[in-house]
Amino acid sequence: xxxxxxxxxxxxxxxxxxxxxxxxxxxxxxxxxxxxxxxxxxxxxxxxxxxxxxxxxxxxxxxxxxxxxxxxxxxxxxxxxxxxxxxxxxxxxxxxxxxxxxxxxxxxxxxxxxxxxxxxxxxxxxxxxxxxxxxxxxxxxxxxxxxxxxxxxxxxxxxxxxxxxxxxxxxxxxxxxxxxxxxxxxxxxxxxxxxxxxxxxxxxxxxxxxxxxxxxxxxxxxxxxxxxxxxxxxxxxxxxxxxxxxxxxxxxxxxxxxxxxxxxxxxxxxxxxxxxxxxxxxxxxxxxxxxxxxxxxxxxxxxxxxxxxxxxxxxxxxxxxxxxxxxxxxxxxxxxxxxxxxxxxxxxxxxxxxxxxxxxxxxxxxxxxxxxxxxxxxxxxxxxxxxxxxxxxxxxxxxxxxxxxxxxxxxxxxxxxxxxxxxxxxxxxxxxxxxxxxxxxxxxxxxxxxxxxxxxxxxxx
Numbered sequence: 001x002x003x004x005x006x007x008x009x010x011x012x013x014x015x016x017x018x019x020x021x022x023x024x025x026x027x028x029x030x031x032x033x034x035x036x037x038x039x040x041x042x043x044x045x046x047x048x049x050x051x052x053x054x055x056x057x058x059x060x061x062x063x064x065x066x067x068x069x070x071x072x073x074x075x076x077x078x079x080x081x082x083x084x085x086x087x088x089x090x091x092x093x094x095x096x097x098x099x100x101x102x103x104x105x106x107x108x109x110x111x112x113x114x115x116x117x118x119x120x121x122x123x124x125x126x127x128x129x130x131x132x133x134x135x136x137x138x139x140x141x142x143x144x145x146x147x148x149x150x151x152x153x154x155x156x157x158x159x160x161x162x163x164x165x166x167x168x169x170x171x172x173x174x175x176x177x178x179x180x181x182x183x184x185x186x187x188x189x190x191x192x193x194x195x196x197x198x199x200x201x202x203x204x205x206x207x208x209x210x211x212x213x214x215x216x217x218x219x220x221x222x223x224x225x226x227x228x229x230x231x232x233x234x235x236x237x238x239x240x241x242x243x244x245x246x247x248x249x250x251x252x253x254x255x256x257x258x259x260x261x262x263x264x265x266x267x268x269x270x271x272x273x274x275x276x277x278x279x280x281x282x283x284x285x286x287x288x289x290x291x292x293x294x295x296x297x298x299x300x301x302x303x304x305x306x307x308x309x310x311x312x313x314x315x316x317x318x319x320x321x322x323x324x325x326x327x328x329x330x331x332x333x334x335x336x337x338x339x340x341x342x343x344x345x346x347x348x349x350x351x352x353x354x355x356x357x358x359x360x361x362x363x364x365x366x367x368x369x370x371x372x373x374x375x376x377x378x379x380x381x382x383x384x385x386x387x388x389x390x391x392x393x394x395x396x397x398x399x400x401x402x403x404x405x406x407x408x409x410x411x412x413x414x415x416x417x418x419x420x421x422x423x424x425x426x427x428x429x430x431x432x433x434x435x436x437x438x439x440x441x442x443x444x445x446x447x448x449x450x451x452x453x454x455x456x457x458x459x460x461x
Contacts, residue, residue: 001395004333005356011331012360017438021157025328028156029319035262036316042254042264053255054374057310060242064300064309067209067242068291074212075289078274083290088118091292095201095234096123098288102232104129104198108190110216110223111135112203113151113313114236114292117335117348120201132193134222136186143170149329151336152260152315157328190222200226200284204237205312206252207289210245213273214289217253217266224268233284235272239291240309246271252312255372259314295348308343308380310373317367317377323360332357339367343380351384352393358384401430416451420444 001009015021040046060067072082085091099107107129109115121142124131133142137154141147144166148154155163160179167182168175177185202223206215214235216223227233243252249271257263276283300306318324318338329337334345334354342357358381367377388394394402408414423444435441447455 002353002356004353007333008331008356008360011333012327013436013438015327015331016436021328022326024157024159025325028153029325032153032262032319036258037262039258039262039264042258049251049255050372050374053251053312053372054310056243056248056251057312057373058307060244061240061300061306061309064239064242067244068207068239070209071207071212071242074210075274076212078212078277079287080212080274081286081288083288085290085292085294087294088292091118091236091290091294092120092123095120095236095290096127098232098234099124099127099129099199102198104232106130106132106193106197107199107201108132108134108193108197108226108230109138110200110202110226111138111154111218112201112236113148113335114203114238115201116148117238117294118236118292120236130193132190132197134190134193134220134226135218136183136220136222139186139190140166143167147330147335149337150315150318151313151338157330190225194225194229197226197230199232199234200230201234201236202226204235204241204289205256206249207237207242207291208246208249208271209242211271211273213246213271215249215253216270216272217256217268219261219263219267221268224270227270227272227284228282231284232286232288233272233275234288234290236290236292239293239296240311256312256314259316259370259372299344299347302347305343305347305380305383307375308340308377310375311340311344312373314372316370316372320366320370322362322364322366327360339377339381340375343377343384346384346388351388351391355384355388355393358382358388412450416448420446 043049075082083091083094085094107124109121109131111133115121121131121133133139135154138148140155140158140163141149150156163179163182164173164175164177167173167177167185171185173182173185202216204214205217207213208215214237218224243249253269254265257266272287275285275287296309299309315338317340318329321339324338332338332341332345334341334349334357336345336348339361342360345357346354361378361381363378363381365378368375368379371377420443427441427444432441
């Protein structure tokens, strides 16, 4: 078992028994569910919209090189600069070089899971560069020295009392501060950071190929401020974020908003096509787009599994997942948690280290049902399980247990032949630890359903 798997099992046992955490998650996800139901009313035919989005993302993934080159060509025409990064280290090296040339001492940063993926915050901290998250949720978890808990709502695991306590301890605010008071306080602090930052860093929701643009969508205006004040803007994106045309934004922005937050469309939406032009008064003087591979081409070369690159990071599958609702985001030990994280993390971060995530699923299919781009997420979890076995990553204990299980299940005589007491003996002595201390081990009935059926109806072969 890998170190990540061992830590995962420890966290799962602890978090699943944490009733306070589960209460917070249940409440926050319930509010999300209510809003999404309302948000979906904007569609006359939601299924058709999802099919269109799925087809467009399929077309992009199948022709990814073409669309990326088209984007680069059009972006360069407007004075932008494109940096291709094969992995996290290469991306960090290029970004830190930009900051060094700018003599940056202060950076403001919009919400971005890709920057979390490459550990950009830690790199800037080591270099002595002040780095401030400007998304409220990200700002809160940064103050608490935590990772984002959720793709869309980074502080989902916290109650308003938890947040008040954090601001009381760090800034001596009243321990019973309201959310409105905290937001006003953060707004004032961030304005100072916007004004002195030399560089603004954001993620990217969509890369638009035909206009050479990047699209951002948000609710707080922090990304807009991150772009507007600093002289240099660095946008960081995984190579899979491409859509073919600016006309497609009309489809993807509402889908992302509805499935991410239950809105018809988010409050602030920006399309950026390079640095400030000669006839423009506002905007950054330099703009870079860093395109990151970091394992994505590992998925691209797998024809059965490349569909998972279609993900638009709405977080709907996390909110629908009974596993995520029970153990929360930090237990996954991966930047991308929940069902989609369990699919892509083994490919981005190593199958041997993260294969266990694909087994942490009930395979109920709810994640596939809610996906706005129709990714068969539960099927991809099965593909990962198959691949880990084919790559000989199963432990000897797993192999032997499945061997005997298969032998028993292949013949009715063997299934019924072993007594219930023997089956209960094996459960108690070999599976109790895996079942967990907080659950009662099931007991095998003296007679199977098949045996009862035969007795009742005198069924004979």
